Amino acid sequence: EISSERLRDRFDRFNEIGATERGGVNRPTLSDANKRARDRLVEWFQDAGLEVTVDEVGNIFGRRAGRNDDLAPVLVGSHVDSQYNGGRYDGVIGVLGGLEIVETLNDAGVETERPIEVVSWSNEEGVRFQPDMLGSGVFAGKFDPEFARSLEDKEGKRFGEELERIGYRGDAPCEPRELHSYFELHVEQGPKLADAGLSVGVVEGVYGFVWFDVTFSGSADHAGPTPMHLRHDALVATSDVVEAVRRIAGTEGDDLVGTVGSLDVSPNSINVIPETVDFTVDFRSYDDETVDRAADRVREEIEHAAAREDVEASHEVIMRIESQAFDDGCIETVAAAADDVGADYTRLVSGAGHDASYLNGFCPTAMVFVPSVGGVSHTEDEYTEWTDVVTGTEVLHRAVLEKANE
């Protein structure tokens, strides 16, 4: 059994890095705090006897040899980048959980048939650099390493340069290689487990989603002497789309969600009519046709809003990931592990994207969820009962051990 105390101690020490006043963490991808988090992880991986490899997009792997070290490894992990002022559990428990499994096996002197690797993926959150799940996407062959390195944040800083700045451009190529299976422990980030009072979720799949970047360009002018009929107000057009996203999410499919999360106005001055607005749209559903219909509808709404306000519109899909159904074998392994541990669990699908989405299809994959109290995540208020973290990690432990001896 894993050690609750050791895991807790690591969890607390890890989350001192980039800790915020309101109890969260601020470690966005390739920030200084993200570097310190990576440094600590590498140190702990090495202390646990793992052989550490950093690849060219900054994914960190720690390898524990198998009895038959030529066999394809079981990979387990998640991410340690955070949202801006995000939560302490998101990603972290999946990586520290993987490390805890290794320590548990080490302490018990257990050898596994196959090697086990623990991974921390680069830029899962996608808040500073889009698309998200970037490191796992490159690993799975969905994106080119050069594409990843060329991405720019809002300030025009490149992923590649920032990666070098913090010293995590590794030598290893980031490319598909044979894996036996992939497991990821994560907080649910939604209300299902918490509402049902359960400790564990056996994750059967992940919603598909689409991300848009949209820009409206109108005319800046003085808010006083410019009559209403002469205006080309980029923010009025944007507000039409924000309301359309809400309307579309309420009328397409059963599970469709739609969000405008990021919005920047220029010149952003109290007495100037907004000239340009850049904003994002996010739609998700477990049904890919629903996602595509929502995308079509919002494209129309963007054109309508632009026509009504007589502004220019440009929009681009910056991310489209299909909905994923995980591997039946891995799902059953997780369910059996949950039964074995005696956990109260249910099967569910994830509305949040995960690195597991890219690993799936590339190798047999499944996930373990633990509850998010109040369904809340991507905020400092994110919280999971520690007993649930321990239960989830134990389920992960048994699932990985099972597969590593297959």
Add this chain to the structure above:
Amino acid sequence: EISSERLRDRFDRFNEIGATERGGVNRPTLSDANKRARDRLVEWFQDAGLEVTVDEVGNIFGRRAGRNDDLAPVLVGSHVDSQYNGGRYDGVIGVLGGLEIVETLNDAGVETERPIEVVSWSNEEGVRFQPDMLGSGVFAGKFDPEFARSLEDKEGKRFGEELERIGYRGDAPCEPRELHSYFELHVEQGPKLADAGLSVGVVEGVYGFVWFDVTFSGSADHAGPTPMHLRHDALVATSDVVEAVRRIAGTEGDDLVGTVGSLDVSPNSINVIPETVDFTVDFRSYDDETVDRAADRVREEIEHAAAREDVEASHEVIMRIESQAFDDGCIETVAAAADDVGADYTRLVSGAGHDASYLNGFCPTAMVFVPSVGGVSHTEDEYTEWTDVVTGTEVLHRAVLEKANE
């Protein structure tokens, strides 16, 4: 007659300071560029033999003695702070126009009965520190100097500290003192003169206006797994209000305009439901009851939007200035000067606020407008034909000369 060449030369050299690539200027209040603009102005005032005084909120006065120096002076001027990436004419022509009058009188060896003072008011634009027209407002006794010094910009920097930083906290008290009259030359910033093909506007008054600061506070949460019915999205509530402002401006009064110019989302992340949005509302009309009705209606809309989305709302009026009718005598002096010059002119009211709004009521006041091509201002595209600037300055010259000998 004033010198078109000298004025043009000054205008061009002045606008090298803080020049932007797209042909505008970026000299927001108390910025480094604003300091350099002030330095140049003080130097030119001194070269023209003016006695320079800087007061405690950074208003700069240059005094030309009168034959009877105990008489109340005629004041003429405007402002040299700009919008973020604003235009080159806005404010500048009123201050350099005042200086040009002094040089013209100097060259001709003309003495006036009364002293003439040229003024450059602090923080007219109000984009970095609200309220706007701050220096003239303190001078007119509408605000306390301590209130002005305590104002904070979005980064939390205080007006008083920034004023000291750039070296423009003067020794002179900023308080009402006897003035004979006040004249201000400015670009119209609206389409009336340009549409009518006229060179000059005799300004009879200024719209009243109200400014609101509004904050919606909802809950940050993950854009994927959070069902629509559990959301408290501050941006959805804000979009309702942006549309309401547009609707109210279309249905109250004839001349009412309404704008949401500034809007900041937090955490502003593509996959996070917006937790808080801070934004502004600006309503203006020449009829104060219309402004008040619009203010009441938007307060209701804010409450409704907050209730619909179940977010917290707070709102505050940060500025309310009544509509101003200028002094009949000063208006007729300007009209007579325009006749005298042979300018094509009309009488009109201003939709933009001006320092003249605060001077009015305190001393007899009027303004001279020159056209804004396309009605455009508060942007780098702002433009006025040079012949119109010259004609307007000549009208200002004759009006000031008339009053300075009264």
